[in-house]
Structures are given as C-alpha cells and as structure tokens.
Amino acid sequence: xxxxxxxxxxxxxxxxxxxxxxxxxxxxxxxxxxxxxxxxxxxxxxxxxxxxxxxxxxxxxxxxxxxxxxxxxxxxxxxxxxxxxxxxxxxxxxxxxxxxxxxxxxxxxxxxxxxxxxxxxxxxxxxxxxxxxxxxxxxxxxxxxxxxxxxxxxxxxxxxxxxxxxxxxxxxxxxxxxxxxxxxxxxxxxxxxxxxxxxxxxxxxxxxxxxxxxxxxxxxxxxxxxxxxxxxxxxxxxxxxxx
Amino acid sequence: xxxxxxxxxxxxxxxxxxxxxxxxxxxxxxxxxxxxxxxxxxxxxxxxxxxxxxxxxxxxxxxxxxxxxxxxxxxxxxxxxxxxxxxxxxxxxxxxxxxxxxxxxxxxxxxxxxxxxxxxxxxxxxxxxxxxxxxxxxxxxxxxxxxxxxxxxxxxxxxxxxxxxxxxxxxxxxxxxxxxxxxxxxxxxxxxxxxxx
Numbered sequence: 352x353x354x355x356x357x358x359x360x361x362x363x364x365x366x367x368x369x370x371x372x373x374x375x376x377x378x379x380x381x382x383x384x385x386x387x388x389x390x391x392x393x394x395x396x397x398x399x400x401x402x403x404x405x406x407x408x409x410x411x412x413x414x415x416x417x418x419x420x421x422x423x424x425x426x427x428x429x430x431x432x433x434x435x436x437x438x439x440x441x442x443x444x445x446x447x448x449x450x451x452x453x454x455x456x457x458x459x460x461x462x463x464x465x466x467x468x469x470x471x472x473x474x475x476x477x478x479x480x481x482x483x484x485x486x487x488x489x490x491x492x493x494x495x496x497x498x499x500x501x502x503x504x505x506x507x508x509x510x511x512x513x514x515x516x517x518x519x520x521x522x523x524x525x526x527x528x529x530x531x532x533x534x535x536x537x538x539x540x541x542x543x544x545x546x547x548x549x550x551x552x553x554x555x556x557x558x559x560x561x562x563x564x565x566x567x568x569x570x571x572x573x574x575x576x577x578x579x580x581x582x583x584x585x586x587x588x589x590x591x592x593x594x
Numbered sequence: 595x596x597x598x599x600x601x602x603x604x605x606x607x608x609x610x611x612x613x614x615x616x617x618x619x620x621x622x623x624x625x626x627x628x629x630x631x632x633x634x635x636x637x638x639x640x641x642x643x644x645x646x647x648x649x650x651x652x653x654x655x656x657x658x659x660x661x662x663x664x665x666x667x668x669x670x671x672x673x674x675x676x677x678x679x680x681x682x683x684x685x686x687x688x689x690x691x692x693x694x695x696x697x698x699x700x701x702x703x704x705x706x707x708x709x710x711x712x713x714x715x716x717x718x719x720x721x722x723x724x725x726x727x728x729x730x731x732x733x734x735x736x737x738x739x740x741x742x743x744x745x746x747x748x749x750x751x752x753x754x755x756x757x758x759x760x761x762x763x764x765x766x767x768x769x770x771x772x773x774x775x776x777x778x779x780x781x782x783x784x785x786x787x788x789x790x791x
Contacts, residue, residue, distance in 0.1 A: 363777075368755075370755065400674070404731070415629075422625060
C-alpha cells in the first residue's frame, strides 16, 4: 500500500490498536529512511498524546505522592513490594547485559516477564489485604442476592480495616457509568464509599479501606452512577447488604 | 471538571528537559517533582480506564517506576516527557484491563512499541497545554456519537477496529468508516495547520 493509502492508519498505529497485518504493513514503511509515513506517524503520536486530556479529572489519594516519591532512593522506609521490584529490575537488566541480548524480541520478552511479575505482585498485595480483612474475627459477613439471578455475593464489614465486597453476576458498567459503593447509616443518608468496575466475567472485588462504625451502620449498597461518581445515589441499588 | 491547576503547574514549574536530565542522572528527588507535574493527569487517565481507585493507585506507581527505569533511553533534548509518561500510563492501564479480561496476549507487543521513549521526539510544546485541552474537548464534542464512541474505545480500551465492530455489533466496514471520519475531523481541527493558524 502507498503512504496515501496508509494515512488513515497512522493514529491507530500510534495508539497500538492496529490489527497485526495492518501494523506489519505500516512497520515496513517506517523502516524505510525518508518514507513520508515516518512524519505522519510522528504527527499522529502528537495528536493522540492530547487525548489524555479528555479523561475526566480524578483526585488521587494524598498518600500516592509519598508512595511514588519514596519508590527510589528514600533512605529509610518500611518494607514493601516496590523496592523488591526495583531490585528485580536491576537484576534482570544485569542479566540482559550479561547475555548481550541484541534481539528486540528477547528484550520484549524480558520486559513482558517483568511486567507480568509486577502485575501479579500487585494482585497478590490486594488479595492479601482482602484476606486479612476477612480473616479478622471482628469482621461481620453479609450475604446478598441469594437465590436471585444477579448480582450476588458477600460483603465483609471490618470495624478497623474497612468494607470488602465480593460479587459475581455483576455486568461491567457500560461506557460513561461506574459502580459506586455506599455506606448507609441507620436512619441516615448514604455516604459515598468509592468507585469500582467489575471484570469482563462479571466478578468484582472492591475494598474500601478505613474504619467503619458497625453499630451505627444499617447497610452497604451499590448503585450504577455516572463515571465521575456521585455524592448521593442517583439510581436504584443493585446490591443491598443489611447489617 | 478541569485540569487547570495541573496545566498551570506544567507551565510555571521546572521544564521537562531539566526533569528528564535529572531522571537520567537518577536523582531520587525528581520523582516527587515529576509526580507533582504529571501525577494527577496520569491518575485521571488510568482511573478512566480501570475504574478502580486501588488498581489506579498501583498502576500510577508502576508507571512512574517504569519511566524511572527507562529514562536512559529518553532523548532529553528533543523528547516530550509528559506525552511519554502518559503513554506509559495508558498502556499500563490497558494492559491491566486486557489481562484481567483474559486477553493478555493481544496487543502486548504493540503497547510496548507504542511507549518506547525513542518515539516521543520533536513534539509541539503545547501538546498538553490548556488551549490544547480546550480544543481537544471541543473537537471531540463535535463528533457524532458513534464517531466519539469509537475514538474512546480505541484510546481508553485499546480496542482494534475488529474488536470495536464485535463490541458494537456493527459491520467492520461501518466501524472503519466511523474511525476514519472521526480521525480526519480530529486531524483537521487539531493537526499542524490548525495549531499554527
């Protein structure tokens, strides 16, 4: 195909979403010195970079800055997973140099393996938190949706650690929407307790950290809300677990 | 909602070239400054994709760590630090969604290639500017619903045109037309000619 014919593919290439055959064709052009597609793809990358600005503004937890700033070189800090992975990264990099990995495929495979390990570690950390909350004798277990076609699951309310929701048959929220958890005091208005999405298989695990006053809490609920979240429920609850 | 405070920080803070050089010198203090500059935007982007605060928090850390580890390959003179960091953030989030949806293999290589630091060179300085943000939102708002939807599916979910067609229950040709028209409109409004006009 000519560069003119490939012009419509530049942005999709820049986004990394071209099908394999289309990508291979454009890759051929990008390896030719002076090919007009090179400048076209550069402009496309520039254009696509701006799309990050359309994500609705969200507020990261205040603790996140300290976590990021502390990932490298902080003199004293508690043990956690990030330093381990910094060390793992360094070791893998050293191994890569030692083996003189010149082929890109090998380097990509190495990076892929490291990322997979990082992801598993993140998942493991979340599961560990969830198990700790569930196994605490102080945790109160609530069941919802029994016998109903969907959704169903359990809510664990731990007075010190927070609220853990485990749900199945919870269809992923459609575009522009998200699930929001509510902690409903007895005789009071629902208080927002965080946003989450369910997986493609309809399962969800959401942990809302922080102390909960079990004595004054009447129920935990989940509604479907606009993706930025709401301060009060705007739809009928899909999940209600009464204490 | 607005990124005004963030964009203000970007334009009055230390310039990206200096930050990039300090990253390459592996000065630990630069991580906090880099976060001040791009942390909120990275978190917003990742959260829009994964829709889970805890996961977004983890992926923001992974993003900054990846930038730290790969800074040696970044061109401090010609490179665009913000766009590179946001590409890493987007890719980490999409990779997470794909892997949790059982689709880890497809797209992994493309994402790796799409975030290589060497490709983020010679960008216009205003790629993440306030004016650019306003024009991007305006241009997107002028697309019709289907055109906007396919752009969001490609950018926020990393779907190929075939996957979009399957998701939307539409013929592939129809989806390709929507994509082509949407991208042409965005190019016309936000491309080089529009910037310099």
